[in-house]
Amino acid sequence: MAADENRSQLVAALARVAGGDRAALQLVYQDTSAKLFGVCVRILNDKSEAEDVLQEVYLTVWRKAATFDPARASPITWLVAIARNRSIDRLRAVAGRGRMAPIESAQDVHDPAPAALDLVHAAQQSSRLATCMGELEQRQSIAIRAAFMEGNTYEELAARMRVPLGTMKSWIRRGLLKLRDCLER
Amino acid sequence: MSDVPTITPGDGSDLLAAEYVLGVLGAVERRQAQQRLAHDQAFANAVAFWEERLGALADEVAPVAPPAQTWNRIARSVRARDSTAPRESLWQSLSFWRSFALGAAALAAASIASLTFMVTSPPPQPPLMATLGPANGQPSFLAAVNAGGTSLTIVPTVAVSGADQQHSVELWLIPAGDTTPRALGLIQPARAVRLDVPRELIARLTSDAALAVSIEPLGGSRTGLPTGPVVASGKLVNL
Numbered sequence: 038m039a040a041d042e043n044r045s046q047l048v049a050a051l052a053r054v055a056g057g058d059r060a061a062l063q064l065v066y067q068d069t070s071a072k073l074f075g076v077c078v079r080i081l082n083d084k085s086e087a088e089d090v091l092q093e094v095y096l097t098v099w100r101k102a103a104t105f106d107p108a109r110a111s112p113i114t115w116l117v118a119i120a121r122n123r124s125i126d127r128l129r130a131v132a133g134r135g136r137m138a139p140i141e142s143a144q145d146v147h148d149p150a151p152a153a154l155d156l157v158h159a160a161q162q163s164s165r166l167a168t169c170m171g172e173l174e175q176r177q178s179i180a181i182r183a184a185f186m187e188g189n190t191y192e193e194l195a196a197r198m199r200v201p202l203g204t205m206k207s208w209i210r211r212g213l214l215k216l217r218d219c220l221e222r
Numbered sequence: 223m224s225d226v227p228t229i230t231p232g233d234g235s236d237l238l239a240a241e242y243v244l245g246v247l248g249a250v251e252r253r254q255a256q257q258r259l260a261h262d263q264a265f266a267n268a269v270a271f272w273e274e275r276l277g278a279l280a281d282e283v284a285p286v287a288p289p290a291q292t293w294n295r296i297a298r299s300v301r302a303r304d305s306t307a308p309r310e311s312l313w314q315s316l317s318f319w320r321s322f323a324l325g326a327a328a329l330a331a332a333s334i335a336s337l338t339f340m341v342t343s344p345p346p347q348p349p350l351m352a353t354l355g356p357a358n359g360q361p362s363f364l365a366a367v368n369a370g371g372t373s374l375t376i377v378p379t380v381a382v383s384g385a386d387q388q389h390s391v392e393l394w395l396i397p398a399g400d401t402t403p404r405a406l407g408l409i410q411p412a413r414a415v416r417l418d419v420p421r422e423l424i425a426r427l428t429s430d431a432a433l434a435v436s437i438e439p440l441g442g443s444r445t446g447l448p449t450g451p452v453v454a455s456g457k458l459v460n461l
Binding site for chain 2: 209
C-alpha cells in the first residue's frame with residue numbers, strides 16, 4: 038500500500054477512535070501493532086513485558102486519540118512515540134535493565150529489517166533522515182541509532198561502546214545538533 | 223571546524239528535547255523533562271519537532287507480530303475502562319483551548335457557553351462563566367459552570383507560574399457580598415478539570431461571585447483558607 042494512502046487511513050481511524058469507536062481502535066491495532074510491538078520488544082528485550090506495554094500503548098491511544106493533531110505529526114510517528122515512551126519508562130523503572138551487549142560495529146545495532154515492507158513513514162521523511170544520518174561520523178550515527186532503538190542511557194551507551202561518559206555525551210550531542218542543522222536545511 | 227557544531231547556550235532546551243526523545247536520559251532527568259512538557263509549550267514544540275524527525279528511525283526496527291490474545295486483552299480493558307475513567311476528549315485537550323486563548327479569551331468564553339448550552343439544553347438559566355487572570359494580566363483560566371450549578375469546568379490557557387511538583391493549585395469561590403473564600407477543590411495547572419461543587423455552595427455560585435486560584439502546599443490548604451499567592455481571579459458573569 039502506498040504510504041500516503043496508509044497514512045490517511047490511519048488519520049481517519051484515529052479520528053474515529055477519538056469519537057469513541059472501538060472498531061476503529063481495532064483497525065489501528067491491525068495496521069500498527071506489529072510495528073509497535075517490534076519497537077517495544079527491541080527496547081525491552083523481553084516479549085512478555087513488551088506485550089504488557091503494548092496493551093498500555095493502545096489504551097493510551099484510546100484515551101488520547103483526541104489530542105493527536107494530523108497537522109503537526111504523522112500518525113505513525115505519534116504512535117511510535119507513545120510506544121517508545123512507554124517502553125523507556127518501563128525500562129527506567131528498574132535501574133540497570135538496559136541492553137549491555139558490546140557494540141563493535143554498525144551491524145550490532147542494525148535489524149535485518151526489510152525496509153520496503155515498512156512504508157509507514159512518508160518516503161521523503163525517511164530518506165531525508167537517512168541522508169542526514171549518513172552525514173554524521175559513523176560512531177555518532179551508531180550511538181544515536183542504538184539509543185533510539187534500544188532505549189539506552191548515556192551511561193549504558195558509553196559502556197557498550199567502551200568510551201568515557203563525557204565522550205559519549207559529546208558524540209551524541211554534537212550528532213544531534215548536526216542532524217538538526219541538516220534536517221532544517 | 224565547520225562541520226562540528228559548537229554547543230551554544232541557546233541550544234540547551236532544544237538539546238534536552240532531543241535527548242529526551244532519543245531516550246538517553248536517566249530516570250531522574252527523564253521524569254523532570256516529562257514534568258516540563260506539561261507546562262512549557264516551547265519545550266513541548268521542540269519535543270514534537272524531534273519526535274517527527276527522529277521517528278523515521280523506527281523504520282529500521284523489524285516488525286514483530288504480537289501474541290494472538292493481546293488484542294482481546296486490550297479490548298477487554300477498553301470496555302472496562304470506558305465505564306469508569308472518562309476519556310480525554312477535545313473538551314480536555316489543552317491545544318484546543320490554547321488555540322482559543324491565543325486568539326481571544328472572549329471568543330473562548332462564548333464557545334464554552336455554547337458548548338454548555340449544547341450539552342445541557344434546555345438550560346434553566348444562562349450559563350455562568352468566568353475569565354480568571356492575574357491583576358492587569360492575560361487571562362490564565364477559563365471556567366464554566368454547568369446549568370444546574372452542580373459542577374464547573376476550569377481550563378488553564380497559559381502555563382501557571384508557581385505550580386510545580388511541590389505545590390497544589392486550588393480553586394476558591396468568593397460568594398457575592400462575602401469576603402470569605404470557600405474551597406472548591408484542587409485543579410491542574412496544565413489540564414482541564416471538572417469539579418463537583420460542594421452541595422452547600424451550589425446556591426452561592428451566582429453572578430458577581432468571584433473565583434480565585436491560589437498556589438498551596440501539596441494536597442491543598444490545610445487552614446480552609448488560601449495560604450499561598452493568589453495567581454488568578456475573576457468574576458462570574460451570566461452570558
